[in-house]
Structures are given as C-alpha cells and as structure tokens.
Amino acid sequence: MHLETRIFLLAGGVIILFLVVNLVRTRRLKEEFALLWLGAAVLMVLAPLGLVDLLDKLAYAVGIEYPPALIFTIAVVCLLGILFQFSLRISRFSDQIKVLAQEVALLRHELETIRQGGSDEVKHAEQG
Helix, strand or coil: CCHHHHHHHHHHHHHHHHHHHHHHHCCCCCHHHHHHHHHHHHHHHHHHHCHHHHHHHHHHHHCCCCHHHHHHHHHHHHHHHHHHHHHHHHHHHHHHHHHHHHHHHHHHHHHHHHHCCCHHHHHHHHHC
C-alpha cells in the first residue's frame, strides 16, 4: 500500500473516531450504534499500520486470488449484520408504536366520554 493511501486512511480513521466520540458526548448518537462506528474507525486506523498486509496473507491462505475481494466480502457480511440489527429494532419499535396508538385511542375515547357528561359510564367501566 502506498504511503499516501496509508496516511489518508489513518487521517480518515482519526476524523471518524473524533466525530463519533463527539456525537456520543452530545447525545446525538446512542452508544449501541457508536460501537459499530468506533469499530470502523479503529479498523481504518489499524489498516495502514499492517492490517491490510495481514488480510492479504489471509486471503491467499483461504484461496482467494484477489485480496481486496476478501475485504469486500467482510464488509458485505458486516453490513448485512447491521441491516439485521436495524430490522430487529424496527420490528420492536413498530410493535411499541401499535400499543401506544391503541392506548392513545382508548384515552381519547375516555376523554370524549367524560366531556360528554358520561363520567358515570367511565366510573362503571373502571369498576367492571
């Protein structure tokens, strides 16, 4: 890897590291997502320090003729893992939103009943 490329990756990793720490500090990024970005930043810092050479050797050992294909494969697998995590989170949030919407609807109905002077009906419903 050329010296310019190593410097660029090192600078990019340090910048991402700084940004992620700042976003977590200002509470604009949750810690659980920050771990993924911190991991990416650390890899970008370690890559120019010899990680790429190690991955090249690993690619040849596994039988991959073009070493960047191994890096690309690892990146795709990591992205699929992130997408799976986001899918789980979206599913959980959609269930929570449905429950909250139902609770709001019940509270609105109860409020309308009280406004219409049917407070006896509400007391009867709470007892029964």
